Amino acid sequence: MDFRFVLLWTDALFFVLLALGLVTIVYVRRSQPLRAAWRKVGSRATGMATATILLAFLAIGLADSLHYRPALPAAAVDGGEAPADSREAAYSSEVLSALDALLAPLRTRLEKTYSAPFAGELYARETVELPDGEQTRIHPRLTYGAAHLDDPETERAQDIASRLGNGAAAAFGVWLVAALAVTASLARRRGRGWTEAASALVRGETVLAWRAALVTFGAILLVAGAAVALGSHYHVFGTDKVGQDVLYLSLKSVRTALIIGTLTTLVMLPFAVALGIMAGYLGGWVDDVIQYLYTVLNAIPGVLLIAAAVLMMQVVIDTNPQWFATAAERADARLLALCLILGITSWTGLCRLLRGETLKLRELDYVHAARAFGVGTAAILRRHIMPNVMHIVMIALVMDFSGLVLAEAVLSYVGIGVDPGTISFGTMINMARAELAREPMVWWSLLAAFAFMFVLVLSANLFADVVRDAFDPRRG
Amino acid sequence: MFAYIVRRLLYALPILIGVNLITFALFFVVNSPDDMARMHLGVKRVTPEAIERWKAERGYDRPLFVNTQADGREKLTDTIFFDESLRMFAFDFGRADDGRDIAQEIRDRMRPSLAIALPTFVLGLFVSVSFALMLVFFRASYLDFWGVVLCVAMMSISSLFYIIGGQWLVSKVWALVPISGYAPGLDAARFLVLPVLISVVAGIGANARWYRTIFLEEISKDYVRTARAKGLSELAVLFRHVLKNAMIPILTGVVVVIPLLFMGSLIVESFFGIPGLGSYTIDAINAQDFAVVRAMVFIGSVLYIVGLLLTDISYTLVDPRVRLE
Numbered sequence: 001m002d003f004r005f006v007l008l009w010t011d012a013l014f015f016v017l018l019a020l021g022l023v024t025i026v027y028v029r030r031s032q033p034l035r036a037a038w039r040k041v042g043s044r045a046t047g048m049a050t051a052t053i054l055l056a057f058l059a060i061g062l063a064d065s066l067h068y069r070p071a072l073p074a075a076a077v078d079g080g081e082a083p084a085d086s087r088e089a090a091y092s093s094e095v096l097s098a099l100d101a102l103l104a105p106l107r108t109r110l111e112k113t114y115s116a117p118f119a120g121e122l123y124a125r126e127t128v129e130l131p132d133g134e135q136t137r138i139h140p141r142l143t144y145g146a147a148h149l150d151d152p153e154t155e156r157a158q159d160i161a162s163r164l165g166n167g168a169a170a171a172f173g174v175w176l177v178a179a180l181a182v183t184a185s186l187a188r189r190r191g192r193g194w195t196e197a198a199s200a201l202v203r204g205e206t207v208l209a210w211r212a213a214l215v216t217f218g219a220i221l222l223v224a225g226a227a228v229a230l231g232s233h234y235h236v237f238g239t240d241k242v243g244q245d246v247l248y249l250s251l252k253s254v255r256t257a258l259i260i261g262t263l264t265t266l267v268m269l270p271f272a273v274a275l276g277i278m279a280g281y282l283g284g285w286v287d288d289v290i291q292y293l294y295t296v297l298n299a300i301p302g303v304l305l306i307a308a309a310v311l312m313m314q315v316v317i318d319t320n321p322q323w324f325a326t327a328a329e330r331a332d333a334r335l336l337a338l339c340l341i342l343g344i345t346s347w348t349g350l351c352r353l354l355r356g357e358t359l360k361l362r363e364l365d366y367v368h369a370a371r372a373f374g375v376g377t378a379a380i381l382r383r384h385i386m387p388n389v390m391h392i393v394m395i396a397l398v399m400d401f402s403g404l405v406l407a408e409a410v411l412s413y414v415g416i417g418v419d420p421g422t423i424s425f426g427t428m429i430n431m432a433r434a435e436l437a438r439e440p441m442v443w444w445s446l447l448a449a450f451a452f453m454f455v456l457v458l459s460a461n462l463f464a465d466v467v468r469d470a471f472d473p474r475r476g
Numbered sequence: 477m478f479a480y481i482v483r484r485l486l487y488a489l490p491i492l493i494g495v496n497l498i499t500f501a502l503f504f505v506v507n508s509p510d511d512m513a514r515m516h517l518g519v520k521r522v523t524p525e526a527i528e529r530w531k532a533e534r535g536y537d538r539p540l541f542v543n544t545q546a547d548g549r550e551k552l553t554d555t556i557f558f559d560e561s562l563r564m565f566a567f568d569f570g571r572a573d574d575g576r577d578i579a580q581e582i583r584d585r586m587r588p589s590l591a592i593a594l595p596t597f598v599l600g601l602f603v604s605v606s607f608a609l610m611l612v613f614f615r616a617s618y619l620d621f622w623g624v625v626l627c628v629a630m631m632s633i634s635s636l637f638y639i640i641g642g643q644w645l646v647s648k649v650w651a652l653v654p655i656s657g658y659a660p661g662l663d664a665a666r667f668l669v670l671p672v673l674i675s676v677v678a679g680i681g682a683n684a685r686w687y688r689t690i691f692l693e694e695i696s697k698d699y700v701r702t703a704r705a706k707g708l709s710e711l712a713v714l715f716r717h718v719l720k721n722a723m724i725p726i727l728t729g730v731v732v733v734i735p736l737l738f739m740g741s742l743i744v745e746s747f748f749g750i751p752g753l754g755s756y757t758i759d760a761i762n763a764q765d766f767a768v769v770r771a772m773v774f775i776g777s778v779l780y781i782v783g784l785l786l787t788d789i790s791y792t793l794v795d796p797r798v799r800l801e
Binding site for chain 1: 490491492494495498499502503511512514515628629631632633634635636637640644736739742743746757758761762764766769770772773776777780781
């Protein structure tokens with residue numbers, strides 16, 4: 001199929017962030033104390049298990065960040081024989097991602113409106129005309145959900161069970177390969193036999209907690225296997241108001257959450273680190289100015305500052321529609337702007353922490369010695385102060401992530417979050433909330449959004465705890 | 477002490493001016509009044525005359541900072557900046573888009589906001605501190621471990637879930653209290669129980685975990701060992717010594733939010749239909765009523781600065797070693 005790559009701003013920055021992550025890994029491998037700290041993270045079962053879950057989310061987000069515009073079929077451009085050069089420019093205005101392509105069956109199978117999880121019929125009654133001319137109100141069958149069954153009521157349980165079995169079998173197959181790969185690498189690294197490596201793995205005696213990682217990976221595979229096996233014939237989490245599959249929406253929301261949680265910190269990091277260190281080390285009027293700056297920003301209630309900034313940005317985006325070629329680019333600009341705004345409002349906390357820590361560090365002997373040797377201020381900051389406050393930065397990064405993911409949902413609910421067209425947990429909840437008053441209640445899209453968010457935030461929180469324990473020198 | 481407070485209040489002035497400059501820049505410089513008018517009037521009714529009329533109605537047809545056409549003092553006073561920004565220091569916020577006086581509206585709505593925020597604050601602090609104390613009393617046991625796990629799980633749940641779930645369970649399934657609404661006077665209690673309860677529960681996870689770390693830090697100090705060596709029971713040590721000393725870091729984090737209680741909670745108020753300042757702000761954001769949002773930003777920052785001052789004063793009250801100079 002013909003397509004054209006689209007690099008949205010957030011994609012580009014997300015890749016930059018990943019590249020930075022890789023550079024950090026290389027840097028960590030070279031530095032002995034950092035390697036020790038990360039090994040401590042890896043030796044904890046919680047650390048490995050949550051890291052596995054977070055990596056799974058990251059894979060979803062990454063697949064969803066590879067954007068392209070599919071080519072329109074030539075016939076749609078021009079009814080007859082179109083010349084080759086005019087055909088080239090015809091790309092769909094709809095921006096898709098690799099995840100969309102993977103989930104094409106979920107994305108394209110739209111129902112008419114709400115349907116419950118695993119349902120074979122629409123949730124609402126509709127008036128249907130019977131062949132004999134009479135009208136009745138029934139739940140019409142879905143176009144796709146459980147369409148392969150003649151009578152969903154009686155056949156469904158057995159069908160689901162057999163599909164689940166297939167999914168679990170496939171999952172186990174993949175898992176076995178992964179387990180064997182881990183065992184093989186363990187055996188090679190220790191230079192001992194396979195059986196020994198395997199028994200160390202089962203007893204949980206490896207340096208890194210591979211057992212926990214494998215168990216978690218198995219659980220993820222089971223869930224994924226079940227979703228794949230069932231998703232092709234059912235709407236596992238039901239459908240929303242316009243008939244979109246809720247499972248698809250939940251998976252798409254992951255990218256938005258990751259972008260908000262990570263890009264925001266990327267944006268604020270240079271400011272917070274530079275200003276915090278400078279305020280602490282230089283003191284004097286620099287300190288006064290920086291302190292004034294963050295007290296002012298802190299004094300404005302966060303939500304209101306965000307609201308004001310988002311309202312204003314909305315006006316800018318609305319008055320300059322010529323900047324954006326597609327709706328996706330406009331939504332993306334708003335997402336990026338939201339990250340910027342969140343970053344500006346949230347750098348103050350880290351800045352204050354860094355200032356305090358630098359105040360302590362500048363009085364230490366090795367800094368005095370560097371100054372006595374005539375090392376320049378910039379070099380002292382870079383070589384002696386920066387590496388010694390990095391654990392604070394690291395901890396703050398991981399701790400902020402979950403808060404930002406939760407904040408996105410609330411902000412989108414207030415109407416100052418992402419573009420209403422962007423699929424995110426916030427917009428999902430917002431749309432579902434309007435339907436809570438229905439009788440009977442439409443609960444599944446709410447519950448799906450909350451469940452996904454809970455798993456993501458809980459693993460991020462637990463991971464943050466492990467990281468803090470490993471990096472904070474005050475904790476044993 | 478008095479001199480200190482006066483000095484701190486004087487120090488607050490440049491901060492408020494900074495806040496004012498930032499909001500003014502956000503609302504008037506980033507977007508010209510023309511843009512705002514266009515957005516407010518909608519796409520169809522935009523004509524140059526309509527825009528001029530819209531600006532004239534609000535006094536936005538003047539220059540931003542310096543009015544070159546006026547004379548003398550008027551040069552600075554007959555501008556948007558003077559009118560919109562500086563008069564806020566006199567708590568004169570002008571009128572909202574629906575023509576009502578914002579200052580009056582804020583006074584009216586303060587009470588419902590406080591009626592929710594104050595009980596939430598007191599009850600929340602009490603519940604979280606008690607829970608944390610219990611975890612510390614049973615420290616290094618299964619109860620402690622699972623309590624912390626519970627805290628982490630509770631803080632990983634979106635606050636929206638607590639609200640929606642609570643409304644569904646208590647109001648719809650059990651039908652104990654009305655889903656939303658408000659009534660003046662004592663009748664309000666009926667409407668307030670659920671939002672207060674939900675806010676308290678939503679706050680337990682993060683707060684109790686934080687208090688627990690503070691208590692644990694305190695409990696490893698020498699004076700606690702001395703107290704135990706004297707033969708005090710563990711409960712007496714906890715309540716008489718640890719709690720008192722741990723209140724200092726807890727107060728720093730907590731006192732600063734007391735004045736902000738006046739602002740109410742954005743989400744809770746709008747979910748429960750309580751006519752407080754939080755829902756006022758949300759409505760203003762949704763209606764893009766910039767005057768109201770600006771007024772709320774200003775009030776919020778004033779309250780924050782008051783909170784900082786209260787924090788410092790409360791230090792001296794709980795810790796005699798701290799003297800304000």
